[in-house]
Amino acid sequence: ADVTKINNDIDTAAKDYKNKDDYCNKFYGMTYDEYFNLSKQMSLVNKYMQVVADSADISEENQRKLYSENPEMFTSADVKMIYFDIRGLDESQVSYKRTNAETLMHYINDGQDIGSLSKEHSDENSLFDVTEYDGEGVIRLDYGVGESFYGLLKSVISMQNGEVKIIETENEICVVQCVSKSDFEDSYNSDNLISYIKYRHTSD
Numbered sequence: 001a002d003v004t005k006i007n008n009d010i011d012t013a014a015k016d017y018k019n020k021d022d023y024c025n026k027f028y029g030m031t032y033d034e035y036f037n038l039s040k041q042m043s044l045v046n047k048y049m050q051v052v053a054d055s056a057d058i059s060e061e062n063q064r065k066l067y068s069e070n071p072e073m074f075t076s077a078d079v080k081m082i083y084f085d086i087r088g089l090d091e092s093q094v095s096y097k098r099t100n101a102e103t104l105m106h107y108i109n110d111g112q113d114i115g116s117l118s119k120e121h122s123d124e125n126s127l128f129d130v131t132e133y134d135g136e137g138v139i140r141l142d143y144g145v146g147e148s149f150y151g152l153l154k155s156v157i158s159m160q161n162g163e164v165k166i167i168e169t170e171n172e173i174c175v176v177q178c179v180s181k182s183d184f185e186d187s188y189n190s191d192n193l194i195s196y197i198k199y200r201h202t203s204d
Helices: 002-013 020-028 032-054 060-069 091-109 114-121 147-157 191-203
Strands: 077-085 138-141 164-168 172-181
Touching (some): 002 020, 077 114
């Protein structure tokens, strides 16, 4: 079936060329026979990798283990946050932002709403624009925030629901309130976690 598909795919793709060799040379830098043999080998490799992946241990115990080793990959957190961008700033500018964060933390401890303070004081950042979220200024943080914000995400994951603290990374200083966050039970047997286990298994 794979051989037939390879032939049919090339026949269809090469219909506007002199022949299959002409097409394969143009797009793959090899003759049709070379491409055909390589495709067969890759098909066999893919089948083998799928067999290996399907043999991965997806027991609850192993899911918990992989989850605990990489919680930032699977945990999402809803937060209220005052965001200060410190990328490219010198130490005096960073110190000024840090002082602002500490002052706002005192306001929050005195009962002021962090969501309202965020709208007044946060630096502009399209990823954390509170006006794009609900009226309470709640923002969802997860693995999709991008590598430059992983430090922030890891710190938030360690917080308790309702906790407020200042988080400083190399990119930002934030006053963060953890509203809620997911846990292992939310990821158990999820496609994301199972796929990661299979990936790790084929990579070992």
